[in-house]
Amino acid sequence: METPYLLAGICVMSGVTFAIRAVPLAAIRKRFKNRFLLSFLYYLPYGVLSAMIFPAVFTSCGSVAASAVGCVTALVLAFFRCKLIVVAAAAVAAAWLTAALMPLFGLM
Amino acid sequence: MTREDNQTLSFRRGVRDAVPIFLGYLSVSCAFGMIAADKGMSAGLAALFSVTCVSGTGQFVGLNLMSVGAPLIELFCTLAIINARYLLMSVSLSQKLPRKMNLWQRLVVAYGNTDEIFALASVQTETLTFGYMLGMICISAAGWVGGTLLGELLGGLIPSSVVTAMNIALYAMYIALIIPDAKRSAPVAAVVGAAAALSCVLTFVPLTGQMGSGWIIILAGTAASVVGAALFPRELPEEE
Numbered sequence: 001m002e003t004p005y006l007l008a009g010i011c012v013m014s015g016v017t018f019a020i021r022a023v024p025l026a027a028i029r030k031r032f033k034n035r036f037l038l039s040f041l042y043y044l045p046y047g048v049l050s051a052m053i054f055p056a057v058f059t060s061c062g063s064v065a066a067s068a069v070g071c072v073t074a075l076v077l078a079f080f081r082c083k084l085i086v087v088a089a090a091a092v093a094a095a096w097l098t099a100a101l102m103p104l105f106g107l108m
Numbered sequence: 109m110t111r112e113d114n115q116t117l118s119f120r121r122g123v124r125d126a127v128p129i130f131l132g133y134l135s136v137s138c139a140f141g142m143i144a145a146d147k148g149m150s151a152g153l154a155a156l157f158s159v160t161c162v163s164g165t166g167q168f169v170g171l172n173l174m175s176v177g178a179p180l181i182e183l184f185c186t187l188a189i190i191n192a193r194y195l196l197m198s199v200s201l202s203q204k205l206p207r208k209m210n211l212w213q214r215l216v217v218a219y220g221n222t223d224e225i226f227a228l229a230s231v232q233t234e235t236l237t238f239g240y241m242l243g244m245i246c247i248s249a250a251g252w253v254g255g256t257l258l259g260e261l262l263g264g265l266i267p268s269s270v271v272t273a274m275n276i277a278l279y280a281m282y283i284a285l286i287i288p289d290a291k292r293s294a295p296v297a298a299v300v301g302a303a304a305a306l307s308c309v310l311t312f313v314p315l316t317g318q319m320g321s322g323w324i325i326i327l328a329g330t331a332a333s334v335v336g337a338a339l340f341p342r343e344l345p346e347e348e
Binding site for chain 2: 001003005006007008009010011012013014016017018020021022023024025026028029030031032033035036037038039040041042043044045046047048049050051052053054055056057060061062066067070071073074075077078079081082083084085087088089090091092093095096099100
């Protein structure tokens with residue numbers, strides 16, 4: 001990969017990403033009054049994050065089994081309100097352990 | 109500039125609240141740095157990419173596209189589609205910023221409006237302050253760029269099985285952000301469930317599966333939120 005091409009590519013990709021994030025924040029100053037719109041914007045973070053998690057999480061670390069074990073670990077710990085960092089670390093550990101143990105049981 | 113009216117959401121608190129994001133980013137961008145090194149991108153360029161783009165999915169996909177020499181227009185279009193969700197997130201965030209916040213502060217907030225910072229900002233009940241946002245952005249960006257360099261420089265020292273497992277860290281963080289609210293509020297739980305189900309269906313149905321994950325996320329997330337807003341409209345805030 002050549003440096004001028006990479007520099008141009010990085011500029012293009014970072015530029016478009018920033019523009020997408022900046023336009024609404026720079027342009028919208030008024031507070032919406034519409035009840036439906038406000039409700040929609042309240043639910044939006046939950047909807048988008050949930051759609052980002054599923055089904056992508058199940059293929060996030062190679063094998064589906066390891067990813068699923070990590071995902072269930074995160075769901076259970078999050079349900080009991082563990083701290084973000086605890087949930088993340090436990091999910092990684094569970095996924096890694098599952099991937100490491102599977103060959104021992106002839107499951108790979 | 110006068111001091112922010114609201115001192116509870118301070119810079120310090122932003123830094124403290126975003127420590128999990130810092131650690132999550134450190135591990136994910138470490139993986140990015142290793143892959144970038146593997147594909148022959150220098151540490152300096154990888155760090156430049158991370159500090160200007162701050163977009164996990166966008167950077168992984170962008171790196172792959174550049175490694176096969178994709179034309180710039182393809183880079184532009186692909187990133188626009190993958191990151192189109194930030195348009196929705198920025199509209200949503202615009203309602204939580206103080207109206208008097210000036211343009212350059214808004215642009216700084218826009219720079220740092222990643223999925224994780226957006227999620228953390230969204231669950232705050234008070235009006236957001238610039239200091240709080242800046243605190244979250246500083247520590248998160250430090251983790252993102254620091255991890256990229258770490259991955260580039262000591263990639264070979266970390267077993268690949270550990271790096272692979274680390275890919276689940278950010279998903280686990282999203283889960284930790286939405287599940288407590290879903291537990292507390294039945295409408296939120298319904299939206300979360302509907303978005304997950306719809307996203308899975310769209311991904312696995314062959315015809316819609318070809319849309320690409322960027323569109324599927326927007327479609328599933330928006331549809332579930334529209335249905336949520338129609339079925340469970342929220343009480344309007346008392347003032348302003």
